[in-house]
Amino acid sequence: MEAQERTRFGYATAKIAEVRQENYRVKTFVLDCGVEARPGQFAMVWIPGMDEKPMCIVNDDPLTFSVAKVGPFSSKLHGLGAGDKISFRAPLGNSFAIPTGAKKIILVGGGYGVAALHFLARVAKGKGVEPVMVVGARKRDDVIFEGDFAKLGVKTVVATDDGSGGVKGTAIDAVRQLLDAGEKFDCAYACGPEMMMHALAAVAQKEDMACQLSLERFMGCGIGICGKCDAGGGLVCQGGPVYNSRAAFKLEEFGICHRDTMGNKIRW
Secondary structure, eight states: OOOSEEOTTSOEEEEEEEEEEOSSSEEEEEESOOOOOOTTOEEEEEOTTSOOEEEEOSEETTEEEEEEOOSHHHHHHHTOOTTOEEEEEEEESOOOOOOTTOOEEEEEEEGGGHHHHHHHHHHHHHTTOEEEEEEEESSGGGOOSHHHHHHTTOEEEEEETTSSSSEESOHHHHHHHHHHTTOOOSEEEEESOHHHHHHHHHHHHHHTOEEEEEOOOOOSSSSSSSOTTBOSSSBHHHHOSEEEHHHHHHSTTTTTEEEOTTOOEEEO
């Protein structure tokens, strides 16, 4: 499918074809167009009257985003429905990579970061690689995409902080349980809260396992001009958003702090 309109500044404009309510605060938006993208890449999404925001691509054709309602932009987006238009620039950034010869991989998602890993799971299955999905959430009502992974035939382990669904504990607790049970993985992938990804990177390092992480930072442009996504050693929109764990550990702010819209550092 092709985007219906293209604006002066490289934006494509398309209609929302479908809106799905994933849980009480996450909606999935399916557009009536597609792009050529790879798992882990993102789009800069724009709504008239609002600053554009980065959104991880959940599916490339049709182009799909899953968005949690957390602020003014996402609240306005949540108010849109089928037939409404949004504009975007995509695809941007680098992507997850599946190592040559890999047979089994583990995907670790936290919160709404789970949605972005569905794209990777689908691509992995198409390459004959077995993905195992770990979904981390605070409580059962926060879990998303469990059914979508089941439809792909992906083994899925749910972990909730309060024990209301699946393993009681964090996603990393669930990962450790799998490793302790003798599971072996060629690579680990993560998208979600940074402290979860920092913990996974440490586990992967101890297990001598390759690890790729999708970092999130405030972005103003997505193309390396504004500098707002500096992570202390590089711009996430240019060097990422996907980093291998060794590169992530070299970023001064990884697992320590992030920045607000004014560039002030805020500790995790």
